Amino acid sequence: MSLTTDEVKKIAHLARLGIDEQDVESYARDLSGMLDLMARMSELNTEGVDPMAHPMDQVQRLRADVVTEQDNREKFQAIAPQVEAGLYLVPKVIE
Amino acid sequence: MHNKTMTQLAHGLRSGEFSSVELTQAFLDRIKQHQELNAYITVNEDLALQEACAADIRLANGNPELLTGIPIAQKDIFCTEGVKTTCGSRMLDNFIAPYNATVVEKFNQAGAVMLGKLNMDEFAMGSSNETSHYGAVKNPWDTNTVPGGSSGGSAAAVAARLAIGATGTDTGGSIRQPAALCGITGLKPTYGRVSRYGMIAYASSLDQGGPMTRGAEDAAIMLQTMAGFDEKDSTSVDLPVPDYRAGLNNSLAGLKIGLPKEFFGEGLNSDVAVTLETAVNEYRKLGAEIREISMPNLNLAIPAYYVVAPAECSANLSRFDGVRYGYRCENPVDLTDLYTRSRGEGFGKEVKRRILMGTYALSAGYYDAYYIKAQKIRRLISEDFKNALAQVDVIMGPVTPTTAFGIGEKIGNPIEMYLSDIYTIAINLAGVPAMSIPAGFAQGKPVGLQIIGNYFAEDRLLNIAHQYQQVADWHLHIPKGFE
Amino acid sequence: MEWETVIGLEIHTQLATKSKIFSGASTAYGAAPNTQACAVDLGLPGVLPVLNEEAVHKAVIFGMAIEAEISHYSVFARKNYFYPDLPKGYQISQMELPIVGPGHLDIEVDGVSKRIGITRAHLEEDAGKSLHEDFHGLTGVDLNRAGTPLLEIVSEPHMRSAKEAVAYMRKLHELVRYLDICDGNMQEGSFRCDANVSVRPKGQKEFGTRAEIKNINSFKFVEKAINHEIERQIELIETGGKVVQETRLYDSVKDETRSMRSKEEANDYRYFPDPDLLPVFISEDYKQQVKAQLPELPQAKKYRFNEQYALDDENANILTSSRQLADYFETVLKESGCEAKLCANWITGELSAALNKARLEIMESPVSHERLAGLLARISDNTISGKIAKQVFEEMWRSPATADEIIAERGLKQITDTGAIEAIIDKIIADNPGQVEQYRSGKDKVFGFFVGQVMKEMQGKANPGEVNKMLQAKLKQ
Known part of the structure; x- marks a missing residue:
């Protein structure tokens, strides 16, 4: 199976991933190669097999409803690209 | 000092033979001398010496632990408060972690000294350490070859005696493969044994941290500190941690070893095969029974892995968006531009490839054909391990099809690179523990033997590795120039 | 043509827990921006979620109250999309296996009772807030709300008018407050509603194309927004247009809905099970325990x-x-x-x-x-x-x-001493011969005048029944 450059661009947009125009071709080639590799999975009949999402055969542990975290805004925002008045700033969001 | 084991060093620190400050300084000097290996991304001399100083006080004033004062290094995937944590990526080149990973916290509690942060493939995606934003790490056994990856900096540092021990993480072989290529001991614990909190996620259902050391005894000491239940990690297992050193000297008489025929077929370099045969023979001499077994679904581990891991990574890496931390592009014109350029400029090619692959595999119309299919195969592979480990105590096999390959040799061909993980990947899909131990040399380069055990049988694996290291001394070999 | 409206509601209720669904940060409303966003809420590299037991408990309480099936195993999934108020680039939600399965709620409109099906209710984390006031042309992001537990309650498309939709919403609002699982404060966004609205010719079986109206946060606006949307759709179809499936935002000032351009592109949320979380198990015992404690x-x-x-x-x-x-x-x-x-x-x-x-x-x-x-x-x-x-x-x-x-x-005790009342009545009758005359000639209304006078005299402290009785007797003499 092979991916077209248009498909690569579509996926890249879905993943909000900038890709240089000159690299699109090579991504299409690499991803197509990966898909060929994956195509081997269809050799095996997996009907009736229960999908395994996780290696752990356990159930979720629950946390007591207790507030344990304090305000650490200063520390966290010291590493932020752009903040003002305690807010993270991003280009204007249009709704 | 740098060739001693942790136990010997602990003894030296207590007898006053040397202080932790002296020991730490000696390693810092070696790190400086061998910068050409590019094993470290960050070396924090001041912090290391402060920690050493504190360790010396603790050693003098009572209740030191075994690791108190012992210099180790952290793979740069573990968050270290106040210290740059890059994950090998431009995306986090400016990221000073505001908190400690649980593993780091545990080493701090034990009083270990952190020499610095080790180079790695970007976001742990790679098998050669060439995808690092900070450049390739060189294999101390042959500096023209790769150390393996993704924990390539960890393996090279331990092999070159630039740290006594190091942490690594293993998602598809990232501890075992570099350990094999650099001739050291590496252990990937059972999924859930070591907390993942603060370990930057690549593929959450596969990632597991573990020790990388020269010998099995040191690995046992490090795992003792790393392992254990963590309430901050929902996938951490609440089981008691056994004393990993207690059973190191147990006899191997009657041990049942299975060799999957699928591991010894086409694709395995013949020199590597011969080396492994010799090693397995050594186990026979130690009283083990060897038998051939079959694990029919192993050949589908790579395709299944390259669906599951990229799928999980595509979501795990969405948080790197240039808003709250990390790289942000210059002058974004709008929100989409902020996202696409920050991520486009912050991530390298291999990371992008995997994000794209995972995004595709999860997207509408493909989910069942790829993701669900891969999970079904994961189940079958996991059954293969359960069946095999019902017949034998451990499974042995190669870690890599060849010894270390040349820098630049495979980086242009990602598929070929992926295929080199053929013997390690299935273990992560099943979640069982596995080790790589030095088993000799082929064409002058180290060969690793893989030992795979049942869930939570780390103590048994360490015992099996240690017993071998009592009769074989491959783990004591020192690469030339690093004596 | 006669049209029939089909409405289904998705209601987001913030569960009244002390801490967030996956972290130990406080959920209290109104704190300074980002002071209640901890490492987990911010999606820092390496952090992991751990589920709050109270969020699960409250979801099960709700499920039992609507007589729903509770899943023994429910699974958290990642819903992937990029938005500044969504720190991880995915929302932890439930997709294939929600904690609460089919249930129902009975509503009453104009004296007629109707059963509304509830398809499911699932646990998820709330997002932060984008503040659009001007920061040099930029948007500010406050992540205090990020990670607040939500129970999203999805109804069947069983409602046929805005009135029914409001009745359902009110009923649900009353219920969650009864159960003490949500404070119901709509101004603070604790109870928010999205409406899926479509129209079809009366008698047609297939549903029409629906539009989703987002975030309508008062009962009054729900009714207005839905009615407006119904009119818009009918007018569109009758003039030869077609309803497109889209998300629309209700503008309460202009009383209209408009298309949300930013979410225009088709979303592909790429749901998959969250590998950081394991299946949530609810035992039969637990369910019975909750049921027994239901108010x-x-x-x-x-x-x-x-x-x-x-x-x-x-x-x-x-x-x-x-x-x-x-x-x-x-x-x-x-x-x-x-x-x-x-x-x-x-x-x-x-x-x-x-x-x-x-x-x-x-x-x-x-x-x-x-x-x-x-x-x-x-x-x-x-x-x-x-x-x-x-x-x-x-x-x-x-x-x-x-x-x-x-x-x-204040000496307000009622005077029950008939002698005292009688004396005052006698005095009033003596002082007002004109009115007495009127009453006796058949003007019954004047009676009120006498009562008022007596009560006034007694500063309201007389027992009115007693006063009535005695007055009537005296006036008849």
């Missing part, structure tokens, strides 16, 4: 009030509109030993009016149940009249004194 639900309580206290529908409805109000009523009833009707009238009348005027909830009432009971007891035993009681109540609203203290202090 009496509004419907049942209303019927009981009808039966047990012989209250009319109106009073029963008001009194059971909140659990606190119903409890207040029953406590007053017990403490005062009065008739249910008297208690009900006072609580739905005088007290409710005063509370509304002061914008207070029943829990905040300055007149406690003990004090109100004390007042009602004095009406019941004829110590004071209903009219005087209103004065006493006003005083109680302002001061902490009991009814007895106020009655004693």
Whole structure:
């Protein structure tokens, strides 16, 4: 199976991933190669097999409803690209 | 000092033979001398010496632990408060972690000294350490070859005696493969044994941290500190941690070893095969029974892995968006531009490839054909391990099809690179523990033997590795120039 | 052509937990921006979620209350999309296996009862908030709300009018507050509604194309927004257009819905099980335990009030509109030993009016149940009249004194001494011969004048019944 450059661009947009125009071709080639590799999975009949999402055969542990975290805004925002008045700033969001 | 084991060093620190400050300084000097290996991304001399100083006080004033004062290094995937944590990526080149990973916290509690942060493939995606934003790490056994990856900096540092021990993480072989290529001991614990909190996620259902050391005894000491239940990690297992050193000297008489025929077929370099045969023979001499077994679904581990891991990574890496931390592009014109350029400029090619692959595999119309299919195969592979480990105590096999390959040799061909993980990947899909131990040399380069055990049988694996290291001394070999 | 409207609602209720669904940060409303966003809420590299047991507990309470199936195993999934108020680039939600399966809720519109199906209710984390006021042309992001537990309650498309939709929403609002799982504060966004609206020619089986109206945060706006959307769709179809499946935003100022351009592109959320979390297991025992502890639900309580206290529908409805109000009523009833009707009238009348005027909830009432009971007891035993009681109540609203203290202090005790009343009646009759004449010539209305005069003279302290009786007798002489 092979991916077209248009498909690569579509996926890249879905993943909000900038890709240089000159690299699109090579991504299409690499991803197509990966898909060929994956195509081997269809050799095996997996009907009736229960999908395994996780290696752990356990159930979720629950946390007591207790507030344990304090305000650490200063520390966290010291590493932020752009903040003002305690807010993270991003280009204007249009709704 | 740098060739001693942790136990010997602990003894030296207590007898006053040397202080932790002296020991730490000696390693810092070696790190400086061998910068050409590019094993470290960050070396924090001041912090290391402060920690050493504190360790010396603790050693003098009572209740030191075994690791108190012992210099180790952290793979740069573990968050270290106040210290740059890059994950090998431009995306986090400016990221000073505001908190400690649980593993780091545990080493701090034990009083270990952190020499610095080790180079790695970007976001742990790679098998050669060439995808690092900070450049390739060189294999101390042959500096023209790769150390393996993704924990390539960890393996090279331990092999070159630039740290006594190091942490690594293993998602598809990232501890075992570099350990094999650099001739050291590496252990990937059972999924859930070591907390993942603060370990930057690549593929959450596969990632597991573990020790990388020269010998099995040191690995046992490090795992003792790393392992254990963590309430901050929902996938951490609440089981008691056994004393990993207690059973190191147990006899191997009657041990049942299975060799999957699928591991010894086409694709395995013949020199590597011969080396492994010799090693397995050594186990026979130690009283083990060897038998051939079959694990029919192993050949589908790579395709299944390259669906599951990229799928999980595509979501795990969405948080790197240039808003709250990390790289942000210059002058974004709008929100989409902020996202696409920050991520486009912050991530390298291999990371992008995997994000794209995972995004595709999860997207509408493909989910069942790829993701669900891969999970079904994961189940079958996991059954293969359960069946095999019902017949034998451990499974042995190669870690890599060849010894270390040349820098630049495979980086242009990602598929070929992926295929080199053929013997390690299935273990992560099943979640069982596995080790790589030095088993000799082929064409002058180290060969690793893989030992795979049942869930939570780390103590048994360490015992099996240690017993071998009592009769074989491959783990004591020192690469030339690093004596 | 005659059109039929089809409406389904998705209601997001913030569960009233102390800490967030996956972290130990506080959920308290109104803190300074980002002071309640911890490492996990910010999606720092390496952090992991751990599920809050109270969020699960509250979801199960809700499920049991709507007689739903509770999944023994439910699974958290990642819903992937990029938005500044979504720190991880995915929302942890539930997709294939929600914690609460099919259930139902009965509503009543114009006296007709109707059962609305609830498809599912699932747990998820709330997002932060984008603040669009101007930061040099940039948007500010506050992540305090990120990670607040939400129960998203999805109805079947069973509603056929905006009125039904509002009735359902009100009923659900009443229920979650009853169950004490959500504070129901709509201004603070604790209870938010998205409506899926479509129209189809009457009689047609297939659904029309639906539009989703986002974030309508008051009962009034839900009705307006839906009605507006229905009109828009019908007009569109009748003029040859086609409804497109899209998300629309209701603008309460302009009273219109408009397309949300930013979400225009087709979303592909790429749901998959969150590998950081394991399946949530709910045992049969746990379910039974929750069921046993379930409070009496509004419907049942209303019927009981009808039966047990012989209250009319109106009073029963008001009194059971909140659990606190119903409890207040029953406590007053017990403490005062009065008739249910008297208690009900006072609580739905005088007290409710005063509370509304002061914008207070029943829990905040300055007149406690003990004090109100004390007042009602004095009406019941004829110590004071209903009219005087209103004065006493006003005083109680302002001061902490009991009814007895106020009655004693201000000498409001009803005069039951017939001699005293008689003397005053005689005096009034003597002073007003003209009116007496009028009354006796058949002008019954004048009777009120006499009552008023007597009461005035006695400063309202006479028992009105007694005054009536005696006046009538005297005037007839």
